Amino acid sequence: xxxxxxxxxxxxxxxxxxxxxxxxxxxxxxxxxxxxxxxxxxxxxxxxxxxxxxxxxxxxxxxxxxxxxxxxxxxxxxxxxxxxxxxxxxxxxxxxxxxxxxxxxxxxxxxxxxxxxxxxxxxxxxxxxxxxxxxxxxxxxxxxxxxxxxxxxxxxxxxxxxxxxxxxxxxxxxxxxxxxxxxxxxxxxxxxxxxxxxxxxxxxxxxxxxxxxxxxxxxxxxxxxxxxxxxxxxxxxxxxxxxxxxxxxxxxxxxxxxxxx
DNA sequence: TAGATTGTTACCGT
DNA sequence: CACGGTAACAATCT
Numbered sequence: 001x002x003x004x005x006x007x008x009x010x011x012x013x014x015x016x017x018x019x020x021x022x023x024x025x026x027x028x029x030x031x032x033x034x035x036x037x038x039x040x041x042x043x044x045x046x047x048x049x050x051x052x053x054x055x056x057x058x059x060x061x062x063x064x065x066x067x068x069x070x071x072x073x074x075x076x077x078x079x080x081x082x083x084x085x086x087x088x089x090x091x092x093x094x095x096x097x098x099x100x101x102x103x104x105x106x107x108x109x110x111x112x113x114x115x116x117x118x119x120x121x122x123x124x125x126x127x128x129x130x131x132x133x134x135x136x137x138x139x140x141x142x143x144x145x146x147x148x149x150x151x152x153x154x155x156x157x158x159x160x161x162x163x164x165x166x167x168x169x170x171x172x173x174x175x176x177x178x179x180x181x182x183x184x185x186x187x188x189x190x191x192x193x194x195x196x197x198x199x200x201x202x203x204x205x206x207x208x209x210x211x212x213x214x215x216x217x218x219x220x221x222x223x224x225x226x227x228x229x230x231x232x233x234x235x236x237x238x239x240x241x242x243x244x245x246x247x248x249x250x251x252x253x254x255x256x257x258x259x260x261x
Numbered sequence: 262t263a264g265a266t267t268g269t270t271a272c273c274g275t
Numbered sequence: 276c277a278c279g280g281t282a283a284c285a286a287t288c289t
Contacts, residue, residue: 003267074268120286176267221267
């Protein structure tokens with residue numbers, strides 16, 4: 001579920017958690033793997049308040065007057081605040097949140113609470129996360145930053161899809177968004193990252209920006225136009241051609257055999 | 262039931 | 276050494 005768009009919804013929700021005294025913190029054992037050994041948030045955060053809700057790519061950062069709490073949502077993580085979900089619906093569960101899938105909890109002195117809800121448990125909580133390991137944020141990526149992100153020192157570069165997924169180069173683009181962006185830009189995901197012409201680079205940048213804007217308005221990463229074709233015997237919604245499927249950049253990739261050739 | 266899954270990372274290979 | 280592909284992680288859904 002969560003790519004950059006969903007994390008931005010979570011960030012906006014978390015703004016309502018600012019300036020409220022933290023009373024207690026609990027983090028489940030697996031989610032705690034994002035913390036250095038021995039670091040106990042339950043002993044560090046109470047008494048402080050969150051003062052800013054920031055996001056870099058898929059990383060949510062909640063600053064306090066002191067340290068910052070980092071939240072990663074893995075494949076199925078969601079954020080709830082005072083019983084309100086950061087997104088309208090969830091992939092798993094009967095349309096609602098299940099108590100057994102709560103993996104972390106911040107309780108405020110006013111009785112409200114911030115929850116990390118994550119069925120598959122790949123989400124992680126961290127303290128003062130390393131934001132420097134992430135590339136420029138996809139939601140505000142300039143064409144110059146895109147050009148830099150696609151460049152390599154030697155050779156012709158990895159498949160462009162793999163480079164779009166590399167969080168150290170561009171932060172925030174996940175598997176579904178990458179396929180949707182390349183599908184809209186009519187670019188074969190296997191193309192070497194340095195093989196784009198200047199015109200294609202401009203095209204890719206334009207589609208990256210417009211795709212993120214449009215899907216954010218629609219409701220998330222799973223609302224793309226090519227999604228219906230992501231299945232066996234799927235046909236391209238644009239031209240009716242057969243869809244190709246392969247693993248690129250470590251993820252299942254779907255693309256049109258005609259207009260992305 | 263077998264297969265697939267929207268993310269991250271340790272490890273292996275070129 | 277830089278860099279990319281792969282498997283593993285965990286649990287659920289189709």
